[in-house]
Amino acid sequence: MTVTPARVLAVIGAAVTVGVVAQLLYAGHPTAATVWDDTGQLVAGLAAMVSCFWNGWRSRGPQRTWRLVLGIGFAGWSIGMAMWAWYQIIENIGLPSPSAADAGFLTLPVFALAALLVLAANRPWRPPHAVLILDALVVVGSLFILTWATSLGGVVQAGAPTPAAFAVAIAYPASDLVLVTIMVLLVVFGRSNPRQLPALLTLVLGLVALSVSDSFFAYLVSLGAEEMPPIFDIGFIAGPALVALAATDRGKRRPEDGNRGRDKAYELAYLLLPYVPLAATGVLISIQLATGETIDTTEKVVGLLVLCMVVARQLITLLENRMLLERVRYGQARLEHQAFHDPLTGLANRALFHDRLAEAVEAYRLEHRPIGLLFIDLDDFKLVNDSYGHETGDMVLCGVADRLRTCMSGVDVVARLGGDEFAVLLCGGTEPEAAGELIREVLLPPFRFGDRQVSVSASIGAAVTAEQEPDLTADALLRRVDAAMYDGKQNGKGVMMIYRSDLAAWAHPDLPTLLAAAVRGEPHAGAIEVYYQPIVRLSDGAIVAIESLARWTSPQLGRVPPLVFVAAAERAGLVAALDDLVLDIACRETATLADLQVHVNISAGRLGCPLLEATVRDTLTRHGLDGSRLVLEITETSRIPDLEAAADSTRRLRDVGVGLAIDDFGTGYNTLAHLHTLPVDTVKLDYSLITPTANSERAEAIGRSVVSISRALGISVIAEGVQTQAQVVKLQRWGCHLGQGYLYGRPAPLTELRLTLAESPQKSLR
Structure with missing residues (x-):
């Protein structure tokens, strides 16, 4: 069973009902009222004892200990209650005190104190703090004033006919003061486990209810009263019943949904509980002043001390709030700085x-x-x-x-x-x-x-x-x-x-969007076309292969340079779709060309990807193109992420005849490592190595070395950007036999390229 506010209110309501019925019977049927009242108290005490023992045996550790100890206390209290009922009903003694029943009743405070100490020892404590200490002193002082004004002061001042009677009379308010103080301090200092909070508050409420009725009893004894009206016994019924309910809760996890409002109610009660004694003290003093009742010296002194502690607590709180506001301002400034500055470099973000x-x-x-x-x-x-x-x-x-x-x-x-x-x-x-x-x-x-x-x-x-x-x-x-x-x-x-x-x-802000639409073939964005540039043998100008190059004319942007939209594709994650589109168009359009290789550019970042292999195989099959007629040119504008995976993938593609060329050799990433690791068939020498510059001697040395290394590895070399006959002579001197460039033809659609092929001395259309 779990403790809920509804069950707590139900228990309190039942206890009040029993007390009200007893009070109504009190005037006309005093014996019936006594039987009804005493039976209700005895049943509540036995219920607390059984609940503590039963749920204690089913628990472990400190949760078991405090229940069993408190069960012993209520066993003694129930025995005392049975004796009390005997005195009242059988022997017709209205207020039998002192008597043997007091020994049973006073068993409960002793064992309840032990149970509370077990709970206190098992709870993590907050670090000592001035405000917490002042709160504790305010609570202790307020409870002392309440106890002194309602019962303890009257007992002390009235005295008793015998020392035993005085000891019994003063034992009730004194023990209750100790118990309630410990309970409230437990709430003030202890950090509550949210699962155990309902049980703790219910236990505290039950023991407080007992203490309130005890205070009435001690007060009446101090006045020499012969009977105690049943209405004052409600605490003796509600207290044990609430303890019985608290013992049933073992702190099990509660469902999140539907209990948030209940948890907030418990948290509010937890926060307000330490200040209830102070509020009650204020109400008591106000009533005393309004009725003209004399406030004795003890109450005045303790009340003044409590007032000073409250003022000191508020001053400390004001200072702490000021410091807290400063920290909040600092934290806000820091958060604002973090929101607008790079955490690594401290620069603006x-x-x-x-x-x-x-x-x-x-x-x-x-x-x-x-x-x-x-x-x-x-x-x-x-x-x-x-x-x-x-x-x-x-x-x-x-x-x-x-x-x-x-x-x-x-x-x-x-x-x-x-x-x-x-x-x-x-x-x-x-x-x-x-x-x-x-x-x-x-x-x-x-x-x-x-x-x-x-x-x-x-x-x-x-x-x-x-x-x-x-x-x-x-x-x-x-x-x-x-x-x-x-x-x-x-x-x-x-x-x-x-x-x-x-x-x-x-x-242009719409470049990525328009490019994506063009790759998908949407008419409004303009079509991606494929132009072709011949690759020739330098010795006689015979065309040995063609390179496919993407071109895009956008209705919105006009003719977009290849470097621009290819770079945009890489940055927008469209490069794979663009590569596949160009591959598909090139294989479809050149399938009718006899024994002529077609070079297609592929981003280096895709090499080694299984999806690329599947796409190449599927495209060759779909267009009936022999694998030996396809050469994949790895563009050196991006880095190959995994050379070993790329090498394995290239070998599998070579099994179906597909060749591999490294484009723009001499300007990109790890080119020598590529020659060492990848099964390269062709190296395309970057045009910068054959173009006259201020460092022509260095460029020529590098270009000659690249050709020499490639020939030693059995790799063909194609020079890019050939524009003059002088460059052709230089390349032949280096040992390079293939080239492409404006000297042999600009990139053009296949329909225009057919005329060039027809004029070639070595190649013709099928």
């Missing part, structure tokens, strides 16, 4: 930076103040985490943040937008180009952590508001610097690029 940028844009629209904005992305930062660990990566990010702070003015807003991305809003008048170069310079020295040093570079995108743009927004500016930064990464990384109008497509 994306939310705060966006707010500052929005304010700057508003000032630009209203007051024509120019805006300078920088977007900084650390190059290949994932390699730092993979090589040195995330802890070192975090230290590098903190170091970057510190260097950005030192090179920017105090009014500039420096933020970490997330990951390895930073941004700077220039508010101090510094030109974006100069600020960007300064950032690149401060990031050049390596970061040192003990014996380890880590070097990082950054690609920087910049945007400046020049002409008036009434519709400019903070998001549009962020997209512009992001587009400029990504354009810099496509041009070699570690550089700063200023936003240009030709990057408008990349900065």
